Every structure is written in structure tokens, then in C-alpha cells.
Amino acid sequence: MAIIAVYNIKGGVGKTATAVNLSYMSAATGNNTLLCDLDPQGSSSYYFRVKSKKKFSADHFLEGGSSLEQSIRGTDYEHLDILPSDFSYRNLDIALNHMKKSRKRLKPILDPLKAEYQHIFLDCPPNITLLSENIFYAADMVLIPFIPTTLSMLSFTKLLDFFKGSGIDRSKLFVVFSMVEQKKTIHRDMIDHFKGRKRILNTFIPYVTDIEKMGIYRQPVPAYLPDSKAGQTYAELWREIEKELLSQLDTDGPGCVIP
Secondary structure, eight states, X not given: OEEEEEOOSSSSSSHHHHHHHHHHHHHXXXXXXXXXXXXXXXXXXXXXXXXXXXXXXXXXXHHOHHHHHTTOEEOSSTTXXXXXXXXXXXGHHHHHHTSTTGGGSHHHHHGGGGGTXXXXXXXXXXXXXXXXXXXXXXXXXXXXXXXXXXXXXXXXHHHHHHHHHHTOOGGGEEEEEOSBOTTSHHHHHHHHHHTTOTTBOSOOOBOOHHHHTHHHHOSOHHHHOTTSHHHHHHHHHHHHXXXXXXXXXXXXXXXXXXX
16 A cells, blocks of 8 residues: 655646556556545546535645545546545645644545555645645655656756755655657666666656647546557556555665665
């Protein structure tokens, strides 16, 4: 049982596509899976054609318990549920700031759901905020879609510094290269440079139109194009992540992902 946060400081890196497709693959391999859409934009909820209940809000989310459980919705896919986003989530940081132990409020909200779900995915909003810090403490794995460019490296270095300064276990961090264009020299060079390092996943997500078409089909790629390059990539990536989860994530102990 694991909480897997899909996070990046930057937007536009394929974060939501990663969360949607991996949660689908988790469910497709027989795991009871929950996807929590924590981004007020609600892109994951849109892909699964699900909306939050009218009376649900950020306050209900932070109450946890039955308030949260009653707002979980089924999807069109067996073993896969979703907690839809609500636009009021834009105020989660403000609400958290007024709570005691404000950095660690999310974990006790999500942990009881592990009794029902083998895997809980969090589609996270960008930026480093109080909500992000809560996510880092609650998650067993923080999966970072990472476009192999210099600016992405700069953002990632800032994230590492934040983890170090906050005392959060950096062994939770795993990088998956995303939106990779193999025709670009900088993409190839950066992937080659970090190949084989700890917590750098071997499977990378290509930049292909089949992933962009998710907005048209409103389905995970492996559901509508299972034999495509993108569909096969997400299946392979999920197998790699499962292997990491089975090794209990902390086999190698805490440390930097990228020295």
C-alpha cells in the first residue's frame, strides 16, 4: 500500500497525464486504486469525466473521514476510483495555515484510505506551498515528471534544497523523464548523463500526439491505444514503479537523487 504523489514545481511537464495513466495501469493490474485530484484546475477529473459534488469543498476535504469518503466517485474502469478536484482547492494553503501542525495535516486524512486502496495517487498542483509540504510528508513516493532541459534541472535543484532544509526524506524522490524528444540533442545528452543513477527511472515518456489526444478521448492512453508507443510506455513505467515500491523505497537510504 502506497501513496504516490505526482509532483513538479513547474507546470506543463506532463504531470497530470502521468498521474492519470499510471493510476489506470495500477487498476488494470488488479490493484484497488484511488486518484486524488488536488489541482484546482481539475484536469484529472476532466479526463475521467467526473465532477465533485456541489456541496464538496476544500473544508470538507480537510475534515477527512466520511466527508471525504462520500465524495469519492467511481470511474468507468474497474478497481479505479477518483476524488475529484474542486475549484475551492485554491484555498487549501490558506486553510492549512490556520491549523495546528499545518505541515502534516494531509497524512492522517489519507492514511485511513489505505485500508481500501492498494495505491493512492495524488495529482498535485505546481509550486512549493504549504499544501506541497503536506504532500511530501504524506507520500511514500514523490514521482517527478522531468523534461530533460537545463531549466528543469534548475527547478529540481531548488526542490532538493527545500527537502534538505525541511528535513524531509529525499529518498522518496523519483525522477521520470517526460515529454522526451529524442531528436533533440539536449534531451539525449541529459538522459545519458543521469542514466543508471539512483531514483532515476529507466523508462521515459515520449513527446507524442497520442498523449495530447487524451483531451479529445478523455481516457487514459492505455485504455484507448493500448498497443501504441505511449500506451506501452506507461505499462512499462508502471512495472518499474511497482518494482521500486516492492523494494520498500528506502532500501538505499536517504540521499540526493542527483548529486
